[in-house]
Amino acid sequence: MEAYTKLLFFWSINVIHARIYLRNRFRKTPENCLFSLQLVHFVQQRLFRTLNINLLNGTTIKQLAKELNLSAGSVSKALKDSHEISSETKQKVLALAAKYHYTPNPYASSLRKRKSKTIAVVLPEVADSFFSLAINGIESVAQAKGYHVLIYLSHEDFKREEQILSAFRSGRVDGILISVSEETSQADHIKEVLTAGIPVVFFDRIFDDIEAAKISTNDFEGAYEATRCLLERGCKKISFLSIAANLSITSKRVQGFQKALHDAHIGATDADVLLCSNDMEQNCRLIRQLLEQRDKPDGIIASVEKLVTPVYLVSKQLGMAIPDDLKVIGFTNLHSASILEPSLTTVTQPAFEIGKTAASVLFKGLEEKHFTLSAQTITIPSMLVERASTRGNQ
Amino acid sequence: MEAYTKLLFFWSINVIHARIYLRNRFRKTPENCLFSLQLVHFVQQRLFRTLNINLLNGTTIKQLAKELNLSAGSVSKALKDSHEISSETKQKVLALAAKYHYTPNPYASSLRKRKSKTIAVVLPEVADSFFSLAINGIESVAQAKGYHVLIYLSHEDFKREEQILSAFRSGRVDGILISVSEETSQADHIKEVLTAGIPVVFFDRIFDDIEAAKISTNDFEGAYEATRCLLERGCKKISFLSIAANLSITSKRVQGFQKALHDAHIGATDADVLLCSNDMEQNCRLIRQLLEQRDKPDGIIASVEKLVTPVYLVSKQLGMAIPDDLKVIGFTNLHSASILEPSLTTVTQPAFEIGKTAASVLFKGLEEKHFTLSAQTITIPSMLVERASTRGNQ
DNA sequence: CTGAAAGCGCTAACAG
DNA sequence: CTGTTAGCGCTTTCAG
Numbered sequence: 040m041e042a043y044t045k046l047l048f049f050w051s052i053n054v055i056h057a058r059i060y061l062r063n064r065f066r067k068t069p070e071n072c073l074f075s076l077q078l079v080h081f082v083q084q085r086l087f088r089t090l091n092i093n094l095l096n097g098t099t100i101k102q103l104a105k106e107l108n109l110s111a112g113s114v115s116k117a118l119k120d121s122h123e124i125s126s127e128t129k130q131k132v133l134a135l136a137a138k139y140h141y142t143p144n145p146y147a148s149s150l151r152k153r154k155s156k157t158i159a160v161v162l163p164e165v166a167d168s169f170f171s172l173a174i175n176g177i178e179s180v181a182q183a184k185g186y187h188v189l190i191y192l193s194h195e196d197f198k199r200e201e202q203i204l205s206a207f208r209s210g211r212v213d214g215i216l217i218s219v220s221e222e223t224s225q226a227d228h229i230k231e232v233l234t235a236g237i238p239v240v241f242f243d244r245i246f247d248d249i250e251a252a253k254i255s256t257n258d259f260e261g262a263y264e265a266t267r268c269l270l271e272r273g274c275k276k277i278s279f280l281s282i283a284a285n286l287s288i289t290s291k292r293v294q295g296f297q298k299a300l301h302d303a304h305i306g307a308t309d310a311d312v313l314l315c316s317n318d319m320e321q322n323c324r325l326i327r328q329l330l331e332q333r334d335k336p337d338g339i340i341a342s343v344e345k346l347v348t349p350v351y352l353v354s355k356q357l358g359m360a361i362p363d364d365l366k367v368i369g370f371t372n373l374h375s376a377s378i379l380e381p382s383l384t385t386v387t388q389p390a391f392e393i394g395k396t397a398a399s400v401l402f403k404g405l406e407e408k409h410f411t412l413s414a415q416t417i418t419i420p421s422m423l424v425e426r427a428s429t430r431g432n433q
Numbered sequence: 434m435e436a437y438t439k440l441l442f443f444w445s446i447n448v449i450h451a452r453i454y455l456r457n458r459f460r461k462t463p464e465n466c467l468f469s470l471q472l473v474h475f476v477q478q479r480l481f482r483t484l485n486i487n488l489l490n491g492t493t494i495k496q497l498a499k500e501l502n503l504s505a506g507s508v509s510k511a512l513k514d515s516h517e518i519s520s521e522t523k524q525k526v527l528a529l530a531a532k533y534h535y536t537p538n539p540y541a542s543s544l545r546k547r548k549s550k551t552i553a554v555v556l557p558e559v560a561d562s563f564f565s566l567a568i569n570g571i572e573s574v575a576q577a578k579g580y581h582v583l584i585y586l587s588h589e590d591f592k593r594e595e596q597i598l599s600a601f602r603s604g605r606v607d608g609i610l611i612s613v614s615e616e617t618s619q620a621d622h623i624k625e626v627l628t629a630g631i632p633v634v635f636f637d638r639i640f641d642d643i644e645a646a647k648i649s650t651n652d653f654e655g656a657y658e659a660t661r662c663l664l665e666r667g668c669k670k671i672s673f674l675s676i677a678a679n680l681s682i683t684s685k686r687v688q689g690f691q692k693a694l695h696d697a698h699i700g701a702t703d704a705d706v707l708l709c710s711n712d713m714e715q716n717c718r719l720i721r722q723l724l725e726q727r728d729k730p731d732g733i734i735a736s737v738e739k740l741v742t743p744v745y746l747v748s749k750q751l752g753m754a755i756p757d758d759l760k761v762i763g764f765t766n767l768h769s770a771s772i773l774e775p776s777l778t779t780v781t782q783p784a785f786e787i788g789k790t791a792a793s794v795l796f797k798g799l800e801e802k803h804f805t806l807s808a809q810t811i812t813i814p815s816m817l818v819e820r821a822s823t824r825g826n827q
Numbered sequence: 828c829t830g831a832a833a834g835c836g837c838t839a840a841c842a843g
Numbered sequence: 844c845t846g847t848t849a850g851c852g853c854t855t856t857c858a859g
Contacts, residue, residue, distance in 0.1 A: 097602050097603060097604065097629060099851095099852060099853085100852065100853065100854095101852075101853095109829075109830085110829065110830045110831070111830095111831095111852085111853075111854090112829080112830065112831075112832090112853095112854075112855075112856095113828085113829055113830070115852095115853065115854060115855085116829090116854090116855090119854095123828060123829085124828070124829080125828060125829090128828085128829085140599070140602060140625075142599070142600060142602050142603035143603060143852080143853070144544070144603050144604055144851085144852050144853070145603055145604075145605045146540045146541075146543040146544040146549065146604070146605075146851085146852080146853095147540075147544050147835090147851070147852035147853040147854090148852075148853050148854075149540040149835095149853095150538070150540040150541050150544055150834095150835050150836065150837090150851090150852085150853075151834080151835050151852080151853050151854050151855085152835085152853085152854070153835075155540065157583075160584075164569070165565045165568050165569055165572075166562070166565055166566060166569060167562075167565070167768075168560070168561075168562070168565075170565070171559045171560055171561070171562075171564070171565045172560060174559050174584065175558070175559055175560060175586065178559075178584060178585070178586045179586070179588075182585070182586070182593075187583055187605075188583060188584050188585075189551075189581055189582060189583055189584075190554075190568065190572060190582050190583075190584045191572070191576070191582075192569065192572045192573070192576070194573075199576075205534070205536070206536060208491050208534060208536050209491060209536035209537060209538055209539055210491065210538055210539075210540070211539045211540075211581075231534075235491060345768075347769075347772075348768050348769060348771070348772050351772035352771065352772055355772070373769060374561075374739075374742050375741075375742060375767060375769040375773065377742070377746065378741075378742050378745035378746055378749070378773060379769065379772060379773060379774065380773065380774025493835095493836060493837085494836065494837065494838095495836075495837095503845075503846085504845065504846045504847070505836085505837075505838090505846095506837095506838075506839080506845080506846065506847075506848090507844085507845055507846070509837065509838060509839090510838090510839095510845090513838095517844060517845080518844070518845080519844060519845090522844085522845085537836080537837075538835085538836050538837070540835085540836080540837095541835070541836035541837040541838090541851090542836075542837050542838075543837095543851095544835090544836085544837075544851050544852065544853090545836080545837050545838050545839085545850080545851050546837085546838070546839095546851085547851075
């Protein structure tokens with residue numbers, strides 16, 4: 040019965056408080072809001088707090104300390120196996136922590152320690168298999184190291200990329216892995232984050248004129264080899280399908296392509312590089328035009344994954360036989376490359392490895408004091424896997 | 434010169450402190466650790482702190498307040514456009530905040546407000562296109578709502594899934610989106626999280642006997658339609674390739690398959706369902722066995738994406754023509770379905786939509802007090818897209 | 828070896 | 844309208 044009286048007492052107190060609160064808070068509403076939902080909610084909250092009912096939250100260090108007649112500090116130390124705690128105490132603490140499934144509040148400790156054990160991964164998109172595999176690589180390292188992974192997609196939009204990056208100045212993450220958007224042509228937003236002291240590792244789509252760690256594949260050589268392969272298989276005129284020209288991967292691949300042509304004493308013109316977009320219909324039209332013209336290519340290099348499908352589609356529509364009329368190579372990790380008809384020769388990207396390496400390098404930078412992250416520029420080779428789409432026909 | 438003296442003074446003080454500290458901290462090392470790396474590091478840190486040098490961190494509310502001759506409280510209110518702050522003050526605060534690129538420390542406010550504006554996405558894997566698209570859907574909603582997305586992969590491992598989930602009891606995330614692993618056959622780990630007050634939304638691979646929101650596709654109907662399609666195209670014996678039997682998606686798809694056979698007055702035996710694994714070589718062998726036996730099927734349904742490739746590969750190896758000798762349907766979102774030869778009839782999964790819906794429902798549950806999340810069971814229809822791999826041959 | 832105390836940056840109640 | 848105050852839960856000195 041006493042408990043009931045107590046409750047009633049609190050109730051009346053709280054109703055008074057609530058009215059004042061509500062009058063302040065929701066000015067517009069008149070005073071007769073006495074039984075509004077907000078009031079009920081407020082009183083409820085208040086009651087719980089007054090009666091010290093912890094609704095949602097897990098065990099805290101304080102509670103453990105109280106139950107063990109220890110101080111919070113000692114419990115904290117015991118939990119991290121500090122040498123200044125007796126093993127006896129440690130055991131007691133650990134036992135109780137296990138019993139209550141104690142999990143430290145990450146926000147409290149991040150606040151205090153000024154680091155969050157969290158990294159951000161900023162990607163342009165995650166539709167194709169390249170970035171999926173990269174995420175896989177990143178996540179596997181992060182999980183092993185006890186880090187958490189926040190994912191952000193820029194959707195190839197520079198404005199969004201800027202917004203995403205600018206939010207990191209708050210210290211939400213200890214480090215950033217980024218593959219820049221197609222639209223990204225300058226790196227002020229990244230420099231700002233760097234000067235705020237947050238390490239950045241570029242992967243795949245790196246940005247050359249900035250001092251930061253860069254993990255990528257050998258784009259130049261990959262394209263060079265691909266072009267060589269087509270030439271060796273008898274191609275006389277090769278077209279290179281490319282995307283956003285300002286991307287490092289694009290320009291290097293184009294360079295590799297042109298160098299290979301040059302080395303084979305074939306004049307390379309800009310007309311051999313077809314700039315594609317994100318609009319697939321548009322791309323199909325472009326490729327169709329390319330393959331319908333009089334001076335059409337007998338070899339095509341699709342420099343990113345998403346350009347493979349249009350090439351196959353259009354050549355089918357036009358009745359061109361691969362590899363007899365047209366030889367094709369794609370930069371891709373697609374599992375289905377081997378079951379395409381004909382199976383597709385690929386410059387297989389080390390996607391998982393790139394992700395894994397990027398994450399490893401970042402963690403190394405975070406954990407080892409005397410490791411200059413920005414000096415890390417690692418190139419992981421891609422692999423030319425020849426399949427039926429480039430089979431020779433002479 | 435004075436600054437130099439001051440520095441020297443601090444240096445000596447700190448060296449003394451450092452020695453004591455080090456002796457305590459690294460017991461094993463003898464006292465002659467005077468010039469160890471740890472010492473240098475310690476002194477450095479200490480110096481920075483003493484001289485009040487804030488190395489990494491951004492602007493704080495306190496700093497803004499000081500510069501504006503306001504209290505921290507008022508600045509905080511001004512920043513969130515509280516009605517109890519004059520518009521004049523607000524403007525000043527906002528201006529200064531913009532000038533200094535003030536970004537609130539998320540850990541401080543999460544700690545205080547007991548919510549993090551962060552959700553977790555727990556996935557079995559992210560190699561194929563289904564989960565990629567789902568992530569895309571989730572992220573797009575999250576970004577719009579100002580939420581952050583943590584990604585965790587269980588790698589189809591129940592133990593890991595448990596570990597991942599158990600870490601969420603600490604309040605790291607406000608809500609969880611999960612697609613369970615193949616090995617998950619009981620849901621205690623999820624119930625624990627739920628009783629800790631953290632809302633959970635299942636997507637795609639849901640778990641039936643638990644009270645939580647569930648977003649999935651019409652697995653039963655999809656399989657039913659696929660089977661019907663094969664029967665209509667003249668198949669007499671259909672095999673259903675499946676994975677881990679305890680998954681909801683698997684059992685429902687198998688049921689749809691069997692119901693369709695049953696409705697067509699064809700006896701369905703368990704032998705028609707081929708249980709595949711994660712080991713691709715193993716799967717190829719199984720499928721090969723299947724297609725080599727005397728009583729081999731003339732129709733195959735690959736109930737998950739990764740089983741499509743083996744079917745095409747093996748049938749090619751065995752010289753079986755699709756669709757003449759064997760008709761194939763796959764549950765998949767693969768872009769390349771249309772460029773396979775023959776192009777693949779698919780039960781196209783609404784992957785993006787599932788992700789988007791799951792996230793939307795979760796956010797609704799988080800933001801609207803009177804919305805019973807657990808009552809949400811939404812089914813988003815898949816779509817049978819017929820292509821060449823099931824073309825009729827009679 | 829343990830305890831007390833201060834404070835990370837922010838918010839919300841409460842007082843003026 | 845603004846200021847003061849008291850924490851959120853944890854870590855880290857520093858004192859005993």
